Amino acid sequence: MLLKILTYPNDVLLEDAEPIKEITEEIKTLAKDMIETMHAANGVGLAAPQVGVSKQLIVVCPKDENGVGEESVYINPKILKRKGRVLGEEGCLSFPGVYGNVMRASGIIIKAMLLTGEEVTFEATDFEARVIQHEIDHLYGILFVTKVQPAEQIAFKQEMRQRELLVASRK
Ligand SMILES: [Zn+2]
Numbered sequence: 001m002l003l004k005i006l007t008y009p010n011d012v013l014l015e016d017a018e019p020i021k022e023i024t025e026e027i028k029t030l031a032k033d034m035i036e037t038m039h040a041a042n043g044v045g046l047a048a049p050q051v052g053v054s055k056q057l058i059v060v061c062p063k064d065e066n067g068v069g070e071e072s073v074y075i076n077p078k079i080l081k082r083k084g085r086v087l088g089e090e091g092c093l094s095f096p097g098v099y100g101n102v103m104r105a106s107g108i109i110i111k112a113m114l115l116t117g118e119e120v121t122f123e124a125t126d127f128e129a130r131v132i133q134h135e136i137d138h139l140y141g142i143l144f145v146t147k148v149q150p151a152e153q154i155a156f157k158q159e160m161r162q163r164e165l166l167v168a169s170r171k
């Protein structure tokens with residue numbers, strides 16, 4: 001089932017998400033629906049708060065230059081280690097049409113639970129590492145627009161303010 005993707009401004013996007021204690025049928029359905037929603041929106045990642053569920057679950061599908069990628073679901077993901085720094089362009093399904101350059105670690109070690117309940121620790125690099133870092137930020141209410149390079153900050157603040165005003169004017 002396709003889920004509605006929340007766009008900025010929305011309070012759920014700014015909250016800390018709750019850790020998941022048990023992998024219920026509801027969680028499995030949420031993960032499946034989030035994968036479907038991510039693909040339908042041509043995204044490479046989606047975090048549960050973006051569909052209005054304040055829980056620590058992300059789905060990612062970092063694609064290579066041929067548009068081929070592998071889907072993964074990570075529950076309660078934690079970054080244990082970061083190495084290197086690299087600047088790269090990002091967008092976000094919660095900020096349609098907005099792109100900016102964000103500095104991220106080029107490699108990370110992540111610990112997460114899979115849908116099977118298995119705990120895994122693995123390394124991600126390059127684009128995959130970027131996507132995972134972006135999605136984990138969503139679990140802590142952190143949006144990429146607040147992490148763009150200083151030179152882009154003013155334009156982004158204006159963009160956010162415009163979106164806030166637009167939503168306020170509809171209330
Ligand atoms: Zn995002």
